[in-house]
Amino acid sequence: MKCKSIVIELADYLDGALDSSLRASIEQHLEKCSDCRLVVDTTKKTIQIFCNSEPAPLPADIRQRLHDALEKRLGGAGT
Amino acid sequence: MHTPKLNPAHTHPLPSRIVKDDESTLVAAAQAGDVRAFETLVNRYERRIFRLTHNITQNREDAEDAMQEAFLKAFEHLGGFQGTSRFYTWLVRIAVNQALMKLRKRRPGIVSLDEEIETGEATVPRDVEDWGPSPEQRYQQSELADILAHVVGDLDPLFRVVFQLRDIEELSTEETAEVLGLSVPAVKSRLLRARLRLRESLNRYFRRGEPS
Ligand SMILES: [Zn+2]
Numbered sequence: 001m002k003c004k005s006i007v008i009e010l011a012d013y014l015d016g017a018l019d020s021s022l023r024a025s026i027e028q029h030l031e032k033c034s035d036c037r038l039v040v041d042t043t044k045k046t047i048q049i050f051c052n053s054e055p056a057p058l059p060a061d062i063r064q065r066l067h068d069a070l071e072k073r074l075g076g077a078g079t
Numbered sequence: 080m081h082t083p084k085l086n087p088a089h090t091h092p093l094p095s096r097i098v099k100d101d102e103s104t105l106v107a108a109a110q111a112g113d114v115r116a117f118e119t120l121v122n123r124y125e126r127r128i129f130r131l132t133h134n135i136t137q138n139r140e141d142a143e144d145a146m147q148e149a150f151l152k153a154f155e156h157l158g159g160f161q162g163t164s165r166f167y168t169w170l171v172r173i174a175v176n177q178a179l180m181k182l183r184k185r186r187p188g189i190v191s192l193d194e195e196i197e198t199g200e201a202t203v204p205r206d207v208e209d210w211g212p213s214p215e216q217r218y219q220q221s222e223l224a225d226i227l228a229h230v231v232g233d234l235d236p237l238f239r240v241v242f243q244l245r246d247i248e249e250l251s252t253e254e255t256a257e258v259l260g261l262s263v264p265a266v267k268s269r270l271l272r273a274r275l276r277l278r279e280s281l282n283r284y285f286r287r288g289e290p291s
Binding site: 003004006007008010011012014015035038039041042043045046047049050051052053054055056057058062063065066067069070073074075 | 096114117118121125126127129130143146147150151154201202203204207208209210214215220221223224227231242246247252267270271274275277278281282285
């Protein structure tokens with residue numbers, strides 16, 4: 001397996017979406033190739049960092065307007 | 080070496096970082112006319128939905144409008160929500176559509192998401208450096224949020240939206256394809272591109288020894 005194939009399969013590999021034989025040959029390559037290991041590792045971290053990032057609180061003015069709009073709409077509902 | 084699944088392909092039997100167990104109870108109450116239950120859902124998701132619409136539109140005003148419209152629409156159509164998908168996924172879908180409309184209005188001609196784009200072949204990354212165990216901890220939370228928003232903003236919208244849905248909002252590949260009107264292979268190739276591009280952008284911040 002070549003470095004290029006690792007890159008092509010990278011997304012499915014990280015998502016655990018590969019069958020076991022393809023997965024095994026990728027892992028064999030990773031044992032020998034430190035560049036690919038770093039690519040896999042840093043791509044995995046990239047996803048994790050985004051996935052774990054907490055959204056910032058809403059800016060106060062935006063939140064106020066959202067809840068005003070909802071109140072206006074919801075206030076008239078169900079009555 | 081065993082790599083844990085980052086994103087289970089099936090999202091329906093929950094395990095989720097985003098969706099709490101009481102979601103379906105709240106949704107049922109809201110459907111029965113309990114306005115407070117709906118407000119609880121809004122409070123719970125407003126930050127995520129705003130980040131989503133902001134990442135897509137890259138414009139504060141558009142992001143605000145899209146978020147507001149998404150919540151109002153969700154309320155209006157709550158009766159039609161079937162519960163075959165998660166409420167959060169359904170809400171994300173509405174918000175994405177609102178945000179894409181804004182984006183298209185502001186940048187006509189730029190985005191037809193379903194257009195066949197030349198993705199070319201993914202190339203082997205050149206700048207490979209070690210980031211150490213928890214590179215993100217070298218930054219304060221607000222600094223990190225700025226970095227992430229910045230690098231996502233630099234992505235082409237075609238890649239940005241796919242990455243956002245798949246890796247940030249926990250939609251499955253199939254759900255992402257459905258929301259965006261793309262084929263599954265198109266989602267996959269864009270996701271790969273987006274991840275590689277982001278990895279490259281973050282390398283500047285996270286490589287060892289040179290926090291900058
Ligand atoms: Zn290699």
